[in-house]
Ligand SMILES: NC(=O)C1=CN([C@@H]2O[C@H](COP(=O)(O)OP(=O)(O)OC[C@H]3O[C@@H](n4cnc5c(N)ncnc54)[C@H](OP(=O)(O)O)[C@@H]3O)[C@@H](O)[C@H]2O)C=CC1
């Protein structure tokens with residue numbers, strides 16, 4: 001790796017499942033396209049004991065990180081370049097604001113916040129303090145996704161894009177989970193849409209049009225949700241792009257494991273592409289089926305050691321080195337657009353945590 005390779009010293013906030021996955025990936029010595037180095041500088045948890053167990057399980061680097069029994073100590077650690085937030089959704093806003101107040105850069109798990117109003121508050125604070133903030137939508141950084149976007153929107157591999165669908169289904173057995181589970185407790189942001197529907201929607205926005213954020217065309221949105229005690233267990237969202245007529249159906253459920261291997265299909269005038277992976281969060285390969293049935297099916301495979309969180313981490317490293325406040329793959333306006341679409345879906349169905357205003361509601 002080049003001598004000027006960026007290096008990020010991370011402060012990890014919370015020691016749950018996703019923090020473990022993130023840290024485990026950064027402990028790998030190499031991955032395809034690796035372009036940055038990462039150090040776990042410190043870890044903060046609600047309990048020092050929990051923090052120690054977490055470090056023992058996931059951190060293999062030497063020297064070992066500093067361990068804290070609070071999040072605030074992570075924000076205050078002068079050695080930390082960027083804070084990674086892995087708490088349940090409903091804490092993201094406050095965790096981000098606390099980190100930003102301490103002038104820390106932030107990579108915050110998806111969904112960025114509970115709604116777009118909260119996201120706007122965080123971005124305003126980041127702008128005021130001049131710090132970098134990004135929603136950790138790791139899927140967008142996979143080489144498989146980057147390659148697919150180029151094929152669809154630059155090379156026009158499938159010709160004129162016509163339709164897409166994407167599904168993400170997990171069988172979470174919510175009824176048998178403790179009341180305190182983030183999948184069950186509305187106060188922790190429970191619900192299929194914010195947890196996994198966000199990925200299906202991501203695939204819709206990425207495959208039906210070429211740009212993100214302010215540069216992207218907004219789709220018209222229709223949707224429905226099935227609620228259980230005010231928590232959405234299934235969501236179906238239909239997207240339609242006014243200028244091209246392209247349509248997408250983006251579904252998600254916490255009531256059924258879609259399993260299988262393929263989760264998305266994008267159709268065009270010259271053929272279609274089927275995307276494969278264990279879930280819509282983690283694409284592994286895709287196949288191109290040309291319209292001409294005599295032509296060969298083309299297979300595109302991508303090597304992925306670990307889970308694939310290192311690619312978003314590398315992107316953050318380059319942004320920090322360049323002094324950018326936003327990432328071009330997941331700019332603030334794209335997080336807001338996604339949050340606003342999800343605001344509208346939840347408002348239409350009356351899911352908990354409704355929102356008052358949404359530009360995607362009347363369309
Ligand atoms: N990108 C991805 O693929 C994934 C992203 N996620 C996202 O990460 C976030 C966390 O999910 P996940 O790791 O599965 O959640 P977990 O329940 O496994 O962990 C959450 C952690 O947050 C901390 N926490 C602080 N307050 C609370 C509270 N009141 N109740 C529960 N936990 C609390 C705890 O850490 P401590 O005690 O150490 O402070 C806890 O271990 C979610 O927003 C989710 O959407 C989740 C899974 C995959």
Ligand SMILES: O=C1OC[C@@H](O)[C@H](O)[C@H]1O
Nearest residue numbers: 110170194195196279281
């Ligand atoms: O982001 C996620 O992807 C994987 C799922 O298991 C998890 O519930 C979700 O938060």
